[in-house]
Amino acid sequence: MREAVFVRRRAPHWQALEAVLEDARADPDVLADGYVRLGDDLAYAKTFYAGSATAAYLNDLSGQAHAQIYRNRREERGRLRRFWTHEIPLAVYASRRALIASLLLFVGAVGIGIVSSANDDGFVRLILGDGYVNMTLANIEDGDPFAVYKDAHPADMALGIAVNNIRVSFLAFAGFFPQAGLPGASVGTGSVLVSNGIMVGAFAHLFAAQGLVADWFRVVFIHGMLELTAIVIAGGAGLTMWNAVLFPGTYPRLAAFRRGATRGLKVIVGLVPVFAFAAVLEGVVTRRTEMPLWASAVVIGGSAAFLVYYFVYLPASRGRAAHA
Numbered sequence: 001m002r003e004a005v006f007v008r009r010r011a012p013h014w015q016a017l018e019a020v021l022e023d024a025r026a027d028p029d030v031l032a033d034g035y036v037r038l039g040d041d042l043a044y045a046k047t048f049y050a051g052s053a054t055a056a057y058l059n060d061l062s063g064q065a066h067a068q069i070y071r072n073r074r075e076e077r078g079r080l081r082r083f084w085t086h087e088i089p090l091a092v093y094a095s096r097r098a099l100i101a102s103l104l105l106f107v108g109a110v111g112i113g114i115v116s117s118a119n120d121d122g123f124v125r126l127i128l129g130d131g132y133v134n135m136t137l138a139n140i141e142d143g144d145p146f147a148v149y150k151d152a153h154p155a156d157m158a159l160g161i162a163v164n165n166i167r168v169s170f171l172a173f174a175g176f177f178p179q180a181g182l183p184g185a186s187v188g189t190g191s192v193l194v195s196n197g198i199m200v201g202a203f204a205h206l207f208a209a210q211g212l213v214a215d216w217f218r219v220v221f222i223h224g225m226l227e228l229t230a231i232v233i234a235g236g237a238g239l240t241m242w243n244a245v246l247f248p249g250t251y252p253r254l255a256a257f258r259r260g261a262t263r264g265l266k267v268i269v270g271l272v273p274v275f276a277f278a279a280v281l282e283g284v285v286t287r288r289t290e291m292p293l294w295a296s297a298v299v300i301g302g303s304a305a306f307l308v309y310y311f312v313y314l315p316a317s318r319g320r321a322a323h324a
Contacts, residue, residue, distance in 0.1 A: 003049045010041055014061060021064055028069075029086050030322055035065040036262075040255040047252060084270070086318055091266035092233075092311055093319030098243060099236030102193060106232045109194040113201020117209075127202040140210050146219050149287040158283030165227060165275040168196065169234035173268050175242055186246060189238035196231055218296045219289055223282035225303040230274045233311060237264035237271075270310075 017034040042062050045055040092099070116123045125133050139147040152160070175188030207216040244260025245253055285291075285299065 001048070003052060003054055006044070006049070007054055013037060014041070014058070017061065017065065021068055029082065029090065031065065031069060033090070033322070035062070035069060036259070038062050038065060040251050040259065043255055044252055085314075088266050088270040089310070089315040089318040090322060091263040092270070093315035093322075094263050095236055095240040095267060096315070096319075098239035099233060102189075102232050102236035102239055105190060106193045106197040106228075106235065109197025110201040110204070112194075113198035113203075114205050114208075115201075116198070117202045117205035124202045124206050127199055128206070133206065136206060137210075140212070144289070145207065145210070145212055145215065146286070146289050149219075149282070149289070152283075154283045154287070156283075158279045161282050162276055162279035165230070165279060166272075168192065168231060169268065169271060169275065172231060172234040173238040173241070173264060175238050186239055186242040189235050189242060192238075193232070193235040200228065218293060219286060221300050222286045222296055223278045225300050226274050226278035226281065226307070229307050229311075230271045230278065234268060234271055237267040240264045240267070274307075 013034070017031075017038055020031050020034055038058065038061060042055070042058040045052065045058050049055050113127065117127075135148065136145070139145055144150075149157075151157075172189055172192040175186060175192075203220075204213070204216060207213060241257070241260040241264035244256040248256035251259070281299070281303075
């Protein structure tokens with residue numbers, strides 16, 4: 001890229017950072033984000049325009065920002081709170097396109113699982129295994145379709161589920177193919193989303209074919225609302241990281257990867273409590289299949305409200321404020 005084009009494209013961001021440096025009441029998170037972006041621009045300028053006026057200007061601006069951030073720096077109060085209420089939502093906002101792509105990919109895979117199961121009686125057994133399908137059908141005949149959630153001790157079950165959920169989220173984020181365990185970047189992330197989506201679709205059809213689709217939603221979504229959404233978000237975090245390498249824009253690929261990985265890791269950290277609580281729900285609450293419909297609705301609705309607030313409303317609010 002020619003130096004003039006680089007300057008024209010990035011100059012508004014540098015001017016915005018200069019304005020932040022001059023504002024004593026500026027949001028520290030905005031200053032930190034601008035400083036990180038400036039570091040990437042400086043690295044790019046030193047690589048391709050070494051010794052130029054642009055590189056010198058960016059180096060000077062970087063020094064000013066560094067001085068303001070670290071001068072007489074004390075350990076900030078409320079740092080942990082700001083991480084959860086600002087940094088993670090901003091990372092989600094920056095990853096919104098990848099998250100939407102992850103959601104569409106997962107929902108499409110669920111649809112494939114449902115349609116394939118409806119048109120091929122052997123598809124459900126191929127995906128879920130004969131043992132699981134036979135056990136489920138036997139439970140349905142015995143009048144307890146969801147007895148599988150009652151087999152283990154609640155604490156042991158919750159711990160095992162939490163470990164498995166974290167494993168799946170890591171596979172989705174890191175882009176490993178679920179069967180081979182080999183890195184596949186964005187393709188690997190997509191593979192995890194598709195395989196899990198097809199499994200969910202086949203699982204749903206197994207109960208729908210027995211006339212239990214309403215019961216399936218009522219019981220499974222007690223934990224599934226959080227669990228499935230978290231898998232989609234983990235996939236979006238993975239796409240954020242790997243797509244930064246595939247489409248680095250004006251940044252060197254290493255710098256783009258670092259930016260994408262930082263955003264993705266923040267999103268993954270934000271999912272840890274979600275996976276943990278989903279595991280507790282699955283191990284302790286889902287087994288209460290006799291609980292009334294209103295109680296299930298409260299749990300599912302509360303989970304949905306939290307997800308919408310923390311992963312949709314709050315990121316949009318923080319993102320608009322940061323770019324105002």
